[in-house]
Amino acid sequence: MTKALENRYRGTGMPDLPPMQGVDAQAVAALLAQCPKHQPTPLLDCPELARAAGVARLTIKDERERMGLGSFKALGAAYAIAREAAAMGGDLRTALSGRTYVTASAGNHGMSVAAGARVFGAGAVVYLSEAVPAAFARRLEAMGAQVVRAGADYEASMQAASRAADAHGWTLLSDGSWPGYVELPYRVMEGYRQMATEIEAQIDDIPSHVLLQAGVGGLAAAVAGQLRLAWGDAPDMIVVEPDAAPALIESIRAGRVVVTEGPDSAMGRLDCKTPSMLALADLARDADLFVTLSEAEAAAGTAAVVEAGLASTPSGAAGIAALLAGIDGIGPQSHVLCILSEGPEDA
Secondary structure, eight states, X not given: OOEEEEOTTTTTOBTTBOOOOOOOHHHHHHHHTTSTTOOOOOEEEOHHHHHHHTOSEEEEEEOTTGGGTTBGGGGTHHHHHHHHXXXXXXXXXXXXXXXXXXXXXXXXXXXHHHHHHHHTTOEEEEEEOTTSOHHHHHHXXXXXXXXXXXXXXXXHHHHHHHHHHHHHXXXXXXXXXXXXXXXXXXXXXXXXXXXXXXXXXXXXXXXXXXXXXXXXXXHHHHHHHHHXXXXXXXXXXXXXXXXXXXXXXXXXXXXXXXXXXXXXXXXXXXXXXXXXXXXXXXXXXXXSEEEEEOHHHHHHHHHHHXXXXXXXXXXXXXXXXXXXXXXXXXXXXXXXXXXXXXXXXXX
């Protein structure tokens, strides 16, 4: 059974951390429609996993083939870069010539930065910690990005990327946010809302529960925020984190941004010890429950997901793994929505 914390800020948000306003999901869809690789990803009914979880129905948004990049992250940084290219006017293929975007990544966000930069004529530099698999580094380099190894964890690689941006005049494009750095992360999260707008169009019944895995929190905040606009208070929104990196749950407990510590997690893309300030603000308003997932629960859940024919990783399958591990309040009458956020690492 997962460990849980009810959100005392639900519906109002944290007094000192108000959510940002003005997200335009229709503008996201319109810009993405101009990309020849953009297609809605499938929404799957998974009765076998539903039976294993003891619920009436399990619906899974399958992001494993998103725009050929293998992850929902394709919607984020590439969208933020496309907005900047569109604002420049002229030939989009060279609109950002001379610009270099730099970021830190546990893999998939860096792929989105590299893809967006290449399409619009910019350069990309991606900082990876020593914990990121070599396969991700090779994929980034194949897309034209310069890869730099820095630090033992994501936080250290992000600090190195930020220093490089200052030193070289590059544009920092993080999927996390902090005081004084919000505009581009806001656009990244805006792009992620496309998943929710597709779900709204694809689903035939509003679920009782939505499980959203979180690293810095961008996916969870974006999807929860958009589904609240569409469905109101109907579903319980549940945020899932590794218990090795409980940045959001501890920040909700403390009522402020908290930097956590812990061992490395097999849920590598979720192994973020510091939450995004923007994501925390939105989730404080929109999420009902925060839960943490142990390494053993993640491994068992991922194995069940793979056995059901949905090849993924402990990060990609974390929401489904939390459901299989058990969450108070979810039972035989429940209809649960989860996000399968990425494909296997060797894809």
